[in-house]
Amino acid sequence: MPACPEHRHMDEVAFSAHVRALAVAIRDRVAERTARTVLKDAERAREAVRIAMGTDDVTARVPADEGYSLLDEDWRALVDAYRDDYRIDLLSFRSSDAAEAEAGLRDRHLGWIVARFTRGRRLPQPGRTAPPIRSLEEIAGTGPLIEVRRSEGGEIDVGLASERLGDGMLGAAVVADVGGVAAATTGWESETSTRFRDEFLPRIPTAAGNQINVLRAMRNLLGLHQGLLTRAREDVDRIAHDGLEAIESHDDCCPGGADTFPTGLGLTTGVTALADGVARLTGGGTGITLLGDGGGPLEGHVDDARRLTAAGVVGHELGGPTPEVIVEKIMTALDTTYRELDRGYTEIGVNGLGALAKLMADNPDLLRAPRPSTEEGTSAATPGEPSDAAA
Amino acid sequence: MEADTTGILTASRLLSHLGGGYGDAAARVEDLTGDTTRMFESTAVGGAWADVVHIIRDYLADSRDSCHDTGNTLAHYVTSVHLADDAGADVLRHAGRQTDEEAPVPGTDAVADEDAPAAGTGETSEPDDPTARED
Numbered sequence: 001m002p003a004c005p006e007h008r009h010m011d012e013v014a015f016s017a018h019v020r021a022l023a024v025a026i027r028d029r030v031a032e033r034t035a036r037t038v039l040k041d042a043e044r045a046r047e048a049v050r051i052a053m054g055t056d057d058v059t060a061r062v063p064a065d066e067g068y069s070l071l072d073e074d075w076r077a078l079v080d081a082y083r084d085d086y087r088i089d090l091l092s093f094r095s096s097d098a099a100e101a102e103a104g105l106r107d108r109h110l111g112w113i114v115a116r117f118t119r120g121r122r123l124p125q126p127g128r129t130a131p132p133i134r135s136l137e138e139i140a141g142t143g144p145l146i147e148v149r150r151s152e153g154g155e156i157d158v159g160l161a162s163e164r165l166g167d168g169m170l171g172a173a174v175v176a177d178v179g180g181v182a183a184a185t186t187g188w189e190s191e192t193s194t195r196f197r198d199e200f201l202p203r204i205p206t207a208a209g210n211q212i213n214v215l216r217a218m219r220n221l222l223g224l225h226q227g228l229l230t231r232a233r234e235d236v237d238r239i240a241h242d243g244l245e246a247i248e249s250h251d252d253c254c255p256g257g258a259d260t261f262p263t264g265l266g267l268t269t270g271v272t273a274l275a276d277g278v279a280r281l282t283g284g285g286t287g288i289t290l291l292g293d294g295g296g297p298l299e300g301h302v303d304d305a306r307r308l309t310a311a312g313v314v315g316h317e318l319g320g321p322t323p324e325v326i327v328e329k330i331m332t333a334l335d336t337t338y339r340e341l342d343r344g345y346t347e348i349g350v351n352g353l354g355a356l357a358k359l360m361a362d363n364p365d366l367l368r369a370p371r372p373s374t375e376e377g378t379s380a381a382t383p384g385e386p387s388d389a390a391a
Numbered sequence: 392m393e394a395d396t397t398g399i400l401t402a403s404r405l406l407s408h409l410g411g412g413y414g415d416a417a418a419r420v421e422d423l424t425g426d427t428t429r430m431f432e433s434t435a436v437g438g439a440w441a442d443v444v445h446i447i448r449d450y451l452a453d454s455r456d457s458c459h460d461t462g463n464t465l466a467h468y469v470t471s472v473h474l475a476d477d478a479g480a481d482v483l484r485h486a487g488r489q490t491d492e493e494a495p496v497p498g499t500d501a502v503a504d505e506d507a508p509a510a511g512t513g514e515t516s517e518p519d520d521p522t523a524r525e526d
Contacts, residue, residue, distance in 0.1 A: 159452045173412035184401040349436030369454035372464040
């Protein structure tokens with residue numbers, strides 16, 4: 001049963017039902033194969049008893065303990081394990097008992113298989129973050145993070161470059177309106193006007209550039225999150241499909257035939273989505289840098305996010321000599337998927353968004369448009385001096 | 392002075408317009424929190440997302456207010472310059488009062504922006520007739 005491409009677009013209810021159905025099928029096949037294995041083990045154990053009794057006569061009287069006392073240490077250990085783990089008396093187990101054993105395994109002992117897939121049923125639909133991403137692009141544009149530029153003299157370049165600010169609603173308004181203000185006040189000549197045009201006004205696009213960078217970084221982090229979810233859903237779906245196929249192809253006579261059953265975790269779509277998210281996060285060179293600031297506080301977290309993509313494609317062998325081994329490999333693959341997903345959540349939530357929040361909280365002056373003030377030094381220009389009329 | 396006045400009042404109007412743009416941006420950012428429980432499996436990520444949204448929304452709202460304040464300041468600058476310059480200009484004094492009462496300017500499109508501060512805090516407006524300021 002090949003993995004289905006539709007899983008990426010299923011809503012949470014449909015994906016939950018899909019994964020649960022596959023997990024239940026795995027549980028039921030494991031119960032069936034295990035019951036068959038039990039019967040085979042029972043026949044081998046009774047054969048061991050007959051050998052120990054030194055007779056092939058099936059009517060020979062068997063000791064009261066069904067021959068347990070005649071078995072060697074290894075066979076006793078196997079008989080004990082069946083009794084302790086499954087309450088199955090191996091030495092008295094007959095083919096007529098197989099159906100009851102299968103039901104017992106399915107209903108009482110193997111429910112944890114379905115439970116381990118449960119988290120996969122809670123994975124949000126990756127597309128849930130598409131509307132916020134679109135909204136952020138409409139507000140702040142689709143471009144990469146705005147690079148910090150400095151002039152030869154080391155001054156921050158905060159010119160109204162429309163190609164840097166202007167492909168979103170906010171940037172376009174700043175470029176148009178602040179440009180219009182500069183043009184409208186060219187005929188105003190006074191000390192106040194000089195301060196207004198040269199010191200006060202340029203702080204508006206600087207703040208806007210930083211605000212836009214924050215919004216673009218938010219967009220990129222959402223994109224990374226979307227990539228993580230896409231990969232996780234793909235992995236869970238593939239583990240379920242391939243795990244079921246590994247169980248169904250398990251052959252008691254030739255158990256080695258299912259050994260080479262790899263499943264590639266983090267296949268193309270998921271890894272591509274994740275890589276795209278990381279690339280957008282790193283657009284601009286070193287992650288978000290506020291204009292006027294010197295550092296790149298998200299740089300280290302960007303590198304960690306890159307490592308998430310490097311771990312994307314992992315092959316797992318799901319085949320094995322017994323159903324128990326196959327199930328153990330399925331669970332290992334699931335644990336790996338969830339561990340990588342949790343690591344990604346930490347990078348985005350704790351490191352990425354947390355660092356972004358701190359960056360904003362620590363730099364209010366770089367993120368606020370200037371406000372007129374009569375206090376010296378708090379504003380570059382303070383219109384309101386009637387003596388300017390004499391200029 | 393007339394060229395300065397017209398230009399300054401144009402600048403005032405444009406800054407108020409930019410304030411309106413910032414108001415729109417702040418409102419749209421506020422909507423980004425949306426249904427975070429359906430967007431994020433991790434409540435830690437959902438909470439961190441909401442925090443970031445609220446912080447940047449507050450900065451955008453503050454910038455909205457700053458633009459409106461600057462626009463109002465420019466408008467009052469024009470008013471105070473001319474009042475000091477021409478104490479007998481009733482038209483100008485009336486224009487100053489109209490600024491506070493959000494009176495539109497005939498012949499211009501300087502209608503008060505919806506997001507601009509209410510009257511009494513310095514609503515941006517241009518005098519009825521710029522040429523009336525000439526003596």
